[in-house]
Amino acid sequence: HKASSMLAIIGGSGLTNLSTLAVAHREVVRTPYGDPSSALLFGEIAGREAVFLARHGHGHTVAPHRVNYRANLWALKEKGATAIVAVASVGGIRDCLPGDLVLPHQLIDYTSGRDQTFFEGGEGNVVHVDFTHPYADDLRERCLAAARAAGIPLRDGGVYGAVNGPRLETAAEIDRMDRDGATLVGMTGMPEASLARELGVPYASICVVVNHAAGRGSSASEISMEGISQVLESGMDRVRRLLDHIAPLLAPEAAP
Numbered sequence: 001h002k003a004s005s006m007l008a009i010i011g012g013s014g015l016t017n018l019s020t021l022a023v024a025h026r027e028v029v030r031t032p033y034g035d036p037s038s039a040l041l042f043g044e045i046a047g048r049e050a051v052f053l054a055r056h057g058h059g060h061t062v063a064p065h066r067v068n069y070r071a072n073l074w075a076l077k078e079k080g081a082t083a084i085v086a087v088a089s090v091g092g093i094r095d096c097l098p099g100d101l102v103l104p105h106q107l108i109d110y111t112s113g114r115d116q117t118f119f120e121g122g123e124g125n126v127v128h129v130d131f132t133h134p135y136a137d138d139l140r141e142r143c144l145a146a147a148r149a150a151g152i153p154l155r156d157g158g159v160y161g162a163v164n165g166p167r168l169e170t171a172a173e174i175d176r177m178d179r180d181g182a183t184l185v186g187m188t189g190m191p192e193a194s195l196a197r198e199l200g201v202p203y204a205s206i207c208v209v210v211n212h213a214a215g216r217g218s219s220a221s222e223i224s225m226e227g228i229s230q231v232l233e234s235g236m237d238r239v240r241r242l243l244d245h246i247a248p249l250l251a252p253e254a255a256p
């Protein structure tokens with residue numbers, strides 16, 4: 001059977017597996033845009049239909065600038081995803097601390113050289129999607145409601161600055177992003193968000209702040225990788241619990 005609604009979760013660093021997903025089957029999906037980062041895992045979260053995709057592959061082998069975002073998003077849409085919650089680890093520029101979970105409401109795209117559209121114009125098909133509000137309002141509201149129900153602090157609002165990586169930023173680059181209004185910095189938020197919009201699938205992102213951005217706070221002189229892994233682990237534990245509360249707000253109970 002095919003569910004009328006299915007939650008898709010894209011997991012990033014620290015969330016290459018979802019222990020709370022009862023996996024029913026896995027499927028290797030091919031798309032006109034190439035292969036997704038990993039097989040799709042179909043199953044249930046809290047009794048609701050869900051599909052999980054590891055953005056960097058199950059063994060975390062695909063770097064942010066090599067991720068085939070088009071194939072990932074296409075595969076999720078093709079397999080019936082009706083909402084996408086993307087989990088990402090980020091650096092904190094302002095209004096947040098390492099360990100915080102943030103639900104951004106805006107983004108700024110600093111990436112370049114990535115395949116960023118399904119509408120190449122080759123077939124005379126030039127499309128300009130509206131992207132005024134890059135994250136789906138309704139989906140954001142449900143994430144916030146789930147966080148309240150779960151008693152897990154989730155900050156409402158933030159401006160995600162998407163950079164190429166894989167290197168981290170200079171202090172001056174972070175200063176510039178701060179002046180632009182970015183409060184978070186990460187390497188995968190774009191073109192993921194705009195590709196979801198092109199496909200018409202509501203998209204929201206739960207960001208785990210794993211370090212102060214370059215030149216800020218405890219990252220004043222350098223960004224410590226040891227610090228990151230601990231914060232990442234505890235942050236992702238909270239994200240897993242949060243997803244357990246999000247799923248029931250998005251999908252009907254799975255058929256027995």
Ligand code: HPA
Pocket residue numbers: 089090091092163168169185186187210211212213214
């Ligand atoms: N910069 C960019 N991406 C990141 C960071 C950062 O400081 N931390 C986690 N992802």
